[in-house]
Amino acid sequence: MTGGLQRVASTILLVGVSFLLTALILWVSGYRVGDVFSGVIQGSMTATGAATSSIRWAIPLLLIGMGVVIGFRAGFFNIGGQGQFYVGACSALVVTLGWRGGPAPLVVLCGTLAAVIAGLTWSLLPGYLRVRFGTDEVLTTLMMSFIGALVLQYLTAGPLRNPSGTGQTAASERIPEAFRITDSSGVSATVLLLVGGVAVLVWLLLERTRFGLAMTLVGRNPTMARWQGVDVRRVGLVNFALSGALAGLAGAVELYGPAGRLVTGFSPEVGFTAVVVALVGLLSVGGTVVAAVFFGGLQSAILFLPIVTDLPPPALVLLHGMVAFLVTVKFRAVRLRRTGPASEAPTG
Amino acid sequence: MTVPSSPASAGVPAVRCRSLGVSFGSVRALHRVSLDLAPGRIHALVGQNGAGKTTLAKVLGGLQAPDTGDVHIAGREIPPGDVRAARAAGLAMVHQHFSLPPSFTVAEALELTAARPGGRPLYRRNELHRRWRDDVAEIGGEAVLSTRIRDLPVETRQSLEIVRAMAADARILMLDEPTALLTPAAIDALFERLRRLREDGVTILVVLHKLREVAAVADTVSVLRDGELVLGPNEMSEVSQGRLSDAIVGPASQADRAVGVEAAPGAEQQTLLELARVSSRASAFEPGLGGIDLSVEAGEIVGIAGVEGNGQRSLVSVIAGLNAVTEGSVLLGGTDVTRAPPARRRRRGLRLVPFDRNSEGISRRAPLWLNQSALRLIGRRRRRLPLISLRQYKRQAATEMDQWRVRYDAVTQPAESLSGGNVQRLILSRELAPGLQVLVAAQPTRGLDFSATSFVRRSLRGLRDAGAGVLLVSSDLDELFELSDRVLVIYGGRIVAGFEAPYERRAVGDAMTGARR
Numbered sequence: 001m002t003g004g005l006q007r008v009a010s011t012i013l014l015v016g017v018s019f020l021l022t023a024l025i026l027w028v029s030g031y032r033v034g035d036v037f038s039g040v041i042q043g044s045m046t047a048t049g050a051a052t053s054s055i056r057w058a059i060p061l062l063l064i065g066m067g068v069v070i071g072f073r074a075g076f077f078n079i080g081g082q083g084q085f086y087v088g089a090c091s092a093l094v095v096t097l098g099w100r101g102g103p104a105p106l107v108v109l110c111g112t113l114a115a116v117i118a119g120l121t122w123s124l125l126p127g128y129l130r131v132r133f134g135t136d137e138v139l140t141t142l143m144m145s146f147i148g149a150l151v152l153q154y155l156t157a158g159p160l161r162n163p164s165g166t167g168q169t170a171a172s173e174r175i176p177e178a179f180r181i182t183d184s185s186g187v188s189a190t191v192l193l194l195v196g197g198v199a200v201l202v203w204l205l206l207e208r209t210r211f212g213l214a215m216t217l218v219g220r221n222p223t224m225a226r227w228q229g230v231d232v233r234r235v236g237l238v239n240f241a242l243s244g245a246l247a248g249l250a251g252a253v254e255l256y257g258p259a260g261r262l263v264t265g266f267s268p269e270v271g272f273t274a275v276v277v278a279l280v281g282l283l284s285v286g287g288t289v290v291a292a293v294f295f296g297g298l299q300s301a302i303l304f305l306p307i308v309t310d311l312p313p314p315a316l317v318l319l320h321g322m323v324a325f326l327v328t329v330k331f332r333a334v335r336l337r338r339t340g341p342a343s344e345a346p347t348g
Numbered sequence: 349m350t351v352p353s354s355p356a357s358a359g360v361p362a363v364r365c366r367s368l369g370v371s372f373g374s375v376r377a378l379h380r381v382s383l384d385l386a387p388g389r390i391h392a393l394v395g396q397n398g399a400g401k402t403t404l405a406k407v408l409g410g411l412q413a414p415d416t417g418d419v420h421i422a423g424r425e426i427p428p429g430d431v432r433a434a435r436a437a438g439l440a441m442v443h444q445h446f447s448l449p450p451s452f453t454v455a456e457a458l459e460l461t462a463a464r465p466g467g468r469p470l471y472r473r474n475e476l477h478r479r480w481r482d483d484v485a486e487i488g489g490e491a492v493l494s495t496r497i498r499d500l501p502v503e504t505r506q507s508l509e510i511v512r513a514m515a516a517d518a519r520i521l522m523l524d525e526p527t528a529l530l531t532p533a534a535i536d537a538l539f540e541r542l543r544r545l546r547e548d549g550v551t552i553l554v555v556l557h558k559l560r561e562v563a564a565v566a567d568t569v570s571v572l573r574d575g576e577l578v579l580g581p582n583e584m585s586e587v588s589q590g591r592l593s594d595a596i597v598g599p600a601s602q603a604d605r606a607v608g609v610e611a612a613p614g615a616e617q618q619t620l621l622e623l624a625r626v627s628s629r630a631s632a633f634e635p636g637l638g639g640i641d642l643s644v645e646a647g648e649i650v651g652i653a654g655v656e657g658n659g660q661r662s663l664v665s666v667i668a669g670l671n672a673v674t675e676g677s678v679l680l681g682g683t684d685v686t687r688a689p690p691a692r693r694r695r696r697g698l699r700l701v702p703f704d705r706n707s708e709g710i711s712r713r714a715p716l717w718l719n720q721s722a723l724r725l726i727g728r729r730r731r732r733l734p735l736i737s738l739r740q741y742k743r744q745a746a747t748e749m750d751q752w753r754v755r756y757d758a759v760t761q762p763a764e765s766l767s768g769g770n771v772q773r774l775i776l777s778r779e780l781a782p783g784l785q786v787l788v789a790a791q792p793t794r795g796l797d798f799s800a801t802s803f804v805r806r807s808l809r810g811l812r813d814a815g816a817g818v819l820l821v822s823s824d825l826d827e828l829f830e831l832s833d834r835v836l837v838i839y840g841g842r843i844v845a846g847f848e849a850p851y852e853r854r855a856v857g858d859a860m861t862g863a864r865r
Binding site: 204207208209210211213214216217220221223224225226227228229230231 | 718
């Protein structure tokens with residue numbers, strides 16, 4: 001598998017180049033690059049609570065990223081994770097606040113289920129349009145994300161707004177402490193077990209079931225899959241449903257875990273970063289876990305840096321964007337090379 | 349209107365070419381083709397698929413530079429592959445596939461794509477319509493100018509292509525298979541237009557597939573076979589249909605001795621595949637099926653002959669379950685599967701060798717083992733746990749590929765790394781695995797070299813002898829005659845004739861070209 005090694009190496013190289021470019025821009029702008037990068041190390045690993053914080057941010061990235069991996073496997077560019085994540089969190093919140101007297105395990109279970117179903121529905125609509133009418137899912141899933149963000153805004157600013165809230169942004173009431181599955185650090189054995197279990201299940205589905213192989217076949221060549229008797233539409237629908245379910249689940253974990261309430265526009269980029277996570281993870285389950293932890297660390301560092309340097313918070317988003325940019329370019333280039341006229345070349 | 353002929357142009361052929369040769373790699377598309385086309389007449393060019401008709405038209409039109417030989421248009425030599433020079437000399441082409449932008453209105457499309465002199469960069473709508481009004485007089489007048497191309501019926505689009513070609517005052521018009529998509533009535537209208545153009549002194553070269561159409565419209569006919577001009581241009585009055593058929597399909601080859609094939613010993617009569625009055629909708633490229641009756645018994649190879657585009661694709665797709673049946677029923681092994689999804693038909697033992705092996709038969713980027721295992725993904729589940737062992741899949745794929753002598757290095761290499769013959773072996777290794785009842789093989793040897801071809805043919809015969817049913821769709825008559833117990837001819841989505849060995853090539857050829865119905 002030298003091809004695989006090569007791909008891993010080139011991705012690591014890309015991330016390295018992104019760091020260099022970011023360093024260059026920071027240096028040109030007059031910041032002390034050494035301080036910034038030691039801040040990154042502290043903020044993501046060595047400072048008190050930094051490692052936990054990295055994991056906390058990795059969790060939603062990982063769950064949504066798994067959905068992206070599943071989508072890509074069958075050839076779908078489902079980038080609506082953000083909206084699916086929001087409606088998932090919203091549904092869990094509605095269930096929880098609506099049934100706050102219920103027994104904690106049952107309420108959390110129902111809330112999580114509601115989140116999964118909501119995310120699934122949010123994804124299935126563009127999915128149906130895609131398999132039935134060939135509507136470009138990049139556009140529809142993206143648009144659904146905006147609607148999802150508006151749903152969140154409506155709920156937190158409207159019916160579920162905490163009337164005694166003092167913050168500048170609208171937020172919901174807190175859910176009762178008994179329903180939380182982590183403290184505010186966002187990491188607990190339950191959550192780690194859940195996320196680990198999801199990763200294993202997704203891996204088994206993609207790599208060790210006939211349905212997973214059928215998805216691969218559809219992703220590589222839907223025409224051939226059709227001739228082989230694979231129900232391409234069904235595969236597509238299930239695929240979208242799974243992606244959405246995972247993003248919805250991430251929403252529930254966010255609510256019951258670190259957040260405890262929903263704030264308008266919380267984690268505004270997690271769904272899109274998850275796409276980059278999946279791409280950096282080479283669209284494999286294992287790679288995505290690693291990439292999620294890496295980007296989780298980055299997110300943690302972004303929040304930590306203003307404490308130790310004079311760097312404004314958006315400065316590190318630059319690094320983020322750089323990685324996203326380079327990885328996307330690489331991905332598109334590979335795709336073009338494969339589908340372009342020069343596709344006669346044997347293995348790449 | 350009289351034919352404007354100056355003394356200088358009298359007697360000069362409208363199109364003349366000398367010993368044209370074109371090769372694509374090892375394939376000889378044209379070989380020493382020399383042709384003179386007299387001005388002011390309708391010339392037909394006929395031949396089987398791959399005979400070189402389109403290549404010849406492209407070379408004459410300057411779209412393809414020949415390897416050898418030269419082209420003169422109206423007495424002027426055209427530099428090889430120079431479209432503009434060919435156009436300047438008065439030649440216009442109408443291609444096989446429509447090329448007008450679908451979202452444009454007729455007026456916009458004409459202005460954009462037709463080489464009419466005196467254009468301006470900006471127009472008001474009325475001005476634009478005035479500029480093109482006269483040209484579309486015959487196809488609906490001014491009203492049609494504001495219609496979008498995509499909303500036009502096929503025959504109007506076709507006419508529009510001619511309007512566009514003629515807009516630059518062309519004196520020579522070439523049409524590549526203009527009738528392929530038209531209904532009989534539209535074909536008549538098209539021919540009427542061509543005749544009127546001839547009255548105006550335009551020279552026409554039209555590539556046709558069907559002899560009846562040639563007889564209906566052409567003044568002279570030329571036949572290409574395997575890239576060589578084997579007949580013509582001859583006056584239509586001088587050639588019989590029989591001679592034309594012979595020229596098109598070639599001299600009797602060995603297979604013509606029609607050995608036939610002895611019936612598989614001891615195979616009991618059992619109908620494995622049956623189509624009863626099956627109809628389907630037309631696609632963009634093919635007529636639909638019009639009430640097809642067909643059966644394939646155990647231990648028999650039934651050949652489907654026909655000029656491509658006469659419903660072969662629809663037929664195979666309907667059997668595979670990829671196209672819906674509008675009427676009639678499809679039976680596999682006696683069970684009605686008319687509404688069954690493809691997977692259920694596959695489980696009932698239907699196996700397919702699709703037309704285009706690289707896009708329909710394999711997934712080029714997927715690894716060999718996955719390509720080979722595709723049918724196992726839809727088989728019935730035998731175990732309770734859904735988990736599978738990839739190692740077992742890979743091992744089984746390797747075993748089956750080895751049996752069929754697919755040459756590869758590793759089961760994980762992508763299928764695109766295989767040669768054409770190897771790809772076909774891979775497909776056969778998958779489709780001919782145990783469980784097969786009926787095989788539908790579409791163009792199974794197209795593009796394969798000699799040894800791969802004979803391997804595939806041996807495999808099909810072996811299947812038949814083992815008691816399976818085979819439906820063989822092919823445009824290679826030799827192949828059909830060599831392998832088939834019966835040959836049915838498909839024409840315009842219908843089975844128009846049936847033959848049994850010994851086959852009479854001319855009769856089959858006549859049926860294929862619609863000369864006999």
